[in-house]
Amino acid sequence: MRPLDCSQAREVTTDDRNAAGVLASATAGTEGSARAANGSDLGPVPAAGVEGPALPLHRQGARDPAGTVWHAGAFRSDPWAGATAGEPLPDRPVIVSRQRWLAERALLVDRQAPLGLRLEAGERVDDLASDLARFSLIALAFPTFADGRAFSTARLLRDKYAYRGELRAVGNVLSDLVPFMRRVGFDSLEVTHGPTRRALSEGRIAEVALCYQPGARNEPHWVRRRRLAGTSS
Amino acid sequence: MYRYDEFDAEFVRQRVAQFRDQVARRLTGELTEDEFKPLRLMNGVYLQLHAYMLRIAIPYGTLNSRQMRKLAHIARTYDRGTGHFTTRQNLQFNWPKLADIPDILGELASVEMHAIQTSGNCIRNVTADHFAGATAEEVADPRPYAEIIRQWSSLHPEFSFLPRKFKVAVTAASRDRAAIRVHDIGLELKRLANGGLGFAVFVGGGQGRTPIIAKCIRDELPEADLLSYLEAVLRIYNLHGRRDNKFKARIKILVHEIGAAGFSAQVEEEWRRIRDSALRLPEDEIGRIRAYFAPPAFEHRPSKASLRPPERNFERWVTRNTHTHKQPGYAIVTISLKPIGGIPGDASAEQMDAIADLAQQYSFDEVRVSHEQNLVLPHVRIEDLRRVYARLQAVGLGEANAGLVTDIIACPGLDYCALANARSIPIAQRISARLAARQDAIGDLKIKISGCINACGHHHVGHIGILGVEKRGEEHYQLLLGGSGAEDAALATIAGPGFGPDGIVDAVAKVVDTYLLLRASASETFLAAYGRLGPAPFKEALYATT
DSSP states (O other): OOOOOTHHHHHHHHHHHHHTTOOOOTTTTHHHHHHHHHTOSOOOSOOSSOOOOOOOGGGSOOBOTTOSEEETTEEEOOOOEEOOTTSOOOSSOEEEEHHHHHHHHHHHTTOOSOEEEEEOTTOOOGGGGGGGGGOSEEEEEEOSTTOOHHHHHHHIIIIISOOOSEEEEEESOOGGGHHHHHHHTOOEEEOOOHHHHHHHHTTOOOOOOOOSSOOTTOOOHHHHHHHHHHHHO | OOOOOHHHHHHHHHHHHHHHHHHHHHHHTSSOHHHHHHHHHTTTEEEOSSSEEEEEBOGGGEEEHHHHHHHHHHHHHHSSSEEEEOTTSOEEESOOOGGGHHHHHHHHHTTTOBOTTSSSSSBOOOEEOTTTTTBTTBSSOSHHHHHHHHHHHTTOSSSSSOSSOBOEEEEOBSSOSSOGGGSSEEEEEEEOTTSSEEEEEEESOBOTTSOBOOEEEEEEEEGGGHHHHHHHHHHHHHHHSOOSOGGGOSHHHHHHHHOHHHHHHHHHHHHHHHTTSTTSOOHHHHHHHHHHTOOOOOOOOOSSOOOOSOOHHHHHHHHHHEEEBSSTTEEEEEEOOOOTTSOTTEEEHHHHHHHHHHHHHHSTTEEEEOTTSOEEEEEEEGGGHHHHHHHHHHTTOOOOOTTSTTOOEEOOGGGTOSSOSSOSHHHHHHHHHHHGGGHHHHOSOOEEEESSTTOTTOGGGOSEEEEEEEETTEEEEEEEESOBOSTTOBOOEEOSSOBOHHHHHHHHHHHHHHHHHHOSSTTSOHHHHHHHHOSHHHHHHHHOOO
């Protein structure tokens, strides 16, 4: 018998986001989709890394083993550019700092190309609540392995502010953080650390797939336990 | 007591596999020590002065005989035959090899144990009143709630990289044996005004270099809201706790800097938002966990121990080391791990096996670990006390000193610990030997010794506290007086200039002599006398030049 796993919750998030009008990618999360389709909660231990979220196809980079972004089970080229301080923004998807957003908000709200926001660890989101829907991507920085503030920021974005765009982890993205990142709602990772890149590519993220906390489906473990007990009898 | 179901067993099994992979990557050099450190810490592995140290979680201090025998086996097989019980109800092994640790964790998993979150900047092993489920003083057994918290806090995806470590303690008695007011969160289970069960929530207590008594930020928290409230506290702390300075990173500093009222307001706002989320505990889930802690099948037994043939040592032991049980005919037995002149908290593999046998035969298979580094047999028939005592004596565990001046708490100190500035254990041993002959006359007196400012030996809340420091390359000891970690929580104050390793033992003896001379009667405890007299006569005795 297979144990319950936390990744199920992410599948349902995917569904939620589809319902919210975000197009699912046909290539996203094939394994997870199969599990979601069969309606069982007793899926296998999830494949390593971020499960396939439903980013629109045009916002997923092309598969590229040398690409920096891990998303939907593969490394991909990054369709997003970072903004360079003091220079005008290029006419393509671009990620701006909180500071630049606040300074140029009046200009940026009318921009046609997709806009992303980068928040450093400890930067507030509560005063940006009404702006969040404007961003197709929010990147949260992990400045060191030990700085876990972005985990809480991610929870707030997903749960409190119902942010449905791409949530990307940047900075110190190391393999042992990946399961936690996935569980708090990140759906893409910017990964430069060599061993972590290899572990992701080879499906070697050692993970505890069971969890005692409600996942994004908002289902507590005692509900999953009960179902587990029911199916084992 | 709690038993793993399939879910818990699989969780721990996967965790062992994950750590085995991490150790392998460290041994091949793929992981640097910097990268490995937070991972090993979350599995209880410290790099100490001479070796790795493995700290094993004993959730809320409750063990069964099978688990105790497994600990004895690990001590024999992977260590040097000894385990060390700590002030957080855990067990430490001081000599494991890193390459063996995944196997040790596998052995632990086979008896439903682990070392998850016994270190690192995460929610640590939850502690509780070591008399829980046995004392008549409690409103209900607090351990079901401690278990609910243990599960919720295990590998919490949001709270595994906090600014600093985070300790939660739970009690259900107004007489506080769990030191809840010196924890990051202290919970007192109580009967609410509406008749239901709930908690008074204390936040921001702690020892270390900035000792602070916790503030009560919510007087009545319904039990169903336990996890949502904890999650709100942890979220505010994770987002706003200081990360610029390790010594200011505990929640007590955040609460201190923004004030208990300001902190409470932020928590309450977040809590209102998530109160009705999936974290709300349904009555049947609380009931499911509570059922694991159902009282054992007590019998109606005589409520007096036979004192014939009369034996003074046995009588002394009954007086000091047994406490009133909620069930007539039974007693709570404290097994002292403080033999005179011994190492506080140490138990040999043979002693652990003997205790496991006693638990199985005489205490419904239960053992407790107390934060005072003793063990407890929680449910012993009064008529069996003499047999239990004889067996304890036979393995060197018959010391009748629970709560006495030789029942000393001491951290591992410079004998083991990489952080320590001075040795703790030899000071404890010498004070114990020095005062043993007079301990009955001295009565209740708690001495607590830390080998550095991190205060693992709880010196801030000792009736007499000793803090080891380094002074010009020498070990040096400050003397503190008048602290308490109980419901009358108070921080001890420094008596005056410190002492060398010999001087500190003399100084403690002088404080004790002064107390014996000045106490109003034999029933006035040291702490009561100190409260009445103030520090002056003690300072006079310590520092007056003759």
